[in-house]
Amino acid sequence: MNTYLNASLRNQSCPAPTNDGVIPLFSICRCLLFIQSGRDCVAQQYASATTSVENAASAIARSKDIEWTGNAAEWFRSTLDRTAYTIRMLADDMETTQRLSMGA
Numbered sequence: 174m175n176t177y178l179n180a181s182l183r184n185q186s187c188p189a190p191t192n193d194g195v196i197p198l199f200s201i202c203r204c205l206l207f208i209q210s211g212r213d214c215v216a217q218q219y220a221s222a223t224t225s226v227e228n229a230a231s232a233i234a235r236s237k238d239i240e241w242t243g244n245a246a247e248w249f250r251s252t253l254d255r256t257a258y259t260i261r262m263l264a265d266d267m268e269t270t271q272r273l274s275m276g277a
Contacts, residue, residue, distance in 0.1 A: 215274040219267055226264050233257050 233253050241249070 212274050215271060219271045222267055223264070226260055226267070229260050230257065233260075 233256060236253055237250065239246075
């Protein structure tokens with residue numbers, strides 16, 4: 174991410190003060206540009222990952238309805254349960270990351 178930010182912001186010039194002498198907020202410190210760019214990146218990735226998590230959870234729910242017995246079926250359902258747990262943990266971590274990035 175730093176490479177992208179450095180390349181995209183390295184040569185940006187800061188805006189000149191307005192007629193009343195006020196300097197626009199983002200011209201004071203380029204850090205604010207980096208913060209907003211980082212927040213935008215996190216928000217975009219969060220939206221994409223949320224869609225993937227929802228799709229995976231839906232597929233797991235549908236897979237549980239398969240009528241199947243035996244050792245392979247038990248192993249399959251156990252794997253689905255572990256995967257569903259991992260997905261829930263990922264969703265929680267994504268939510269925390271999103272919340273923290275917006276408050277920085």
